[in-house]
Amino acid sequence: MVMGKWWPIREQAHSHNPPCSWKPSSSPSICRRLSRVWHGYDPATPQPTKPGTTTMRLITLITALTLAGCTGPLPAVDPGMAWIDMRTLTGQLIMADKLDGKNTYDGRYFQVTPGSHELQVRYDYEYRSGGMGMIGDEYTEITCYVSVRYEHFAAGQRYMLEVRSLANSVDAWLYDEKRNVVAEEEQEGGVHCI
Numbered sequence: 001m002v003m004g005k006w007w008p009i010r011e012q013a014h015s016h017n018p019p020c021s022w023k024p025s026s027s028p029s030i031c032r033r034l035s036r037v038w039h040g041y042d043p044a045t046p047q048p049t050k051p052g053t054t055t056m057r058l059i060t061l062i063t064a065l066t067l068a069g070c071t072g073p074l075p076a077v078d079p080g081m082a083w084i085d086m087r088t089l090t091g092q093l094i095m096a097d098k099l100d101g102k103n104t105y106d107g108r109y110f111q112v113t114p115g116s117h118e119l120q121v122r123y124d125y126e127y128r129s130g131g132m133g134m135i136g137d138e139y140t141e142i143t144c145y146v147s148v149r150y151e152h153f154a155a156g157q158r159y160m161l162e163v164r165s166l167a168n169s170v171d172a173w174l175y176d177e178k179r180n181v182v183a184e185e186e187q188e189g190g191v192h193c194i
Contacts, residue, residue: 075106081112081114081156082111082154082158082159084096084112084161085160091164092125092141094122094123094163095122097120097122098118099117107122112153115151122144123163127140142168142193142194144170144191144192148190162174171185
């Protein structure tokens with residue numbers, strides 16, 4: 001056996017000297033690793049994988065990259081347009097759905113030209129069924145489409161569209177930068193739940 005810098009280097013594959021016998025105070029984890037190398041298992045050498053492992057790794061990688069693409073950064077705010085953020089305090093999801101009757105490209109915000117526009121958002125929340133909506137263990141998931149029309153969007157201004165639910169009632173308010181209510185959900189067909 002030839003002594004290396006840190007451990008014995010084996011001359012033959014089946015030497016009878018254990019790898020850590022030369023130093024009694026060796027760490028057990030180092031001895032285990034050296035023992036694997038000593039007896040023919042080299043952790044640096046790629047080992048054969050089980051069938052399907054490569055496929056599962058590829059599927060996991062593709063899924064992770066797809067989800068990473070969905071969470072990209074928001075675009076820069078255009079000073080010539082109005083920006084509308086959305087939030088909810090009581091629901092699970094609020095998402096931009098349509099702008100002036102056309103589907104939106106990104107459900108995280110609205111960016112509109114100055115003037116009059118109708119915003120439609122998708123709002124999901126859970127309703128606790130039972131006596132008066134207060135008692136019971138069963139929840140019903142409800143999806144609502146809420147429309148808000150505002151006539152005076154101004155360039156360079158930021159707005160906040162807030163949607164809330166209380167029991168089975170859904171309300172929406174559009175706030176300006178000073179937190180003043182400038183619009184509410186439309187009275188006729190402003191909230192449509194399925």
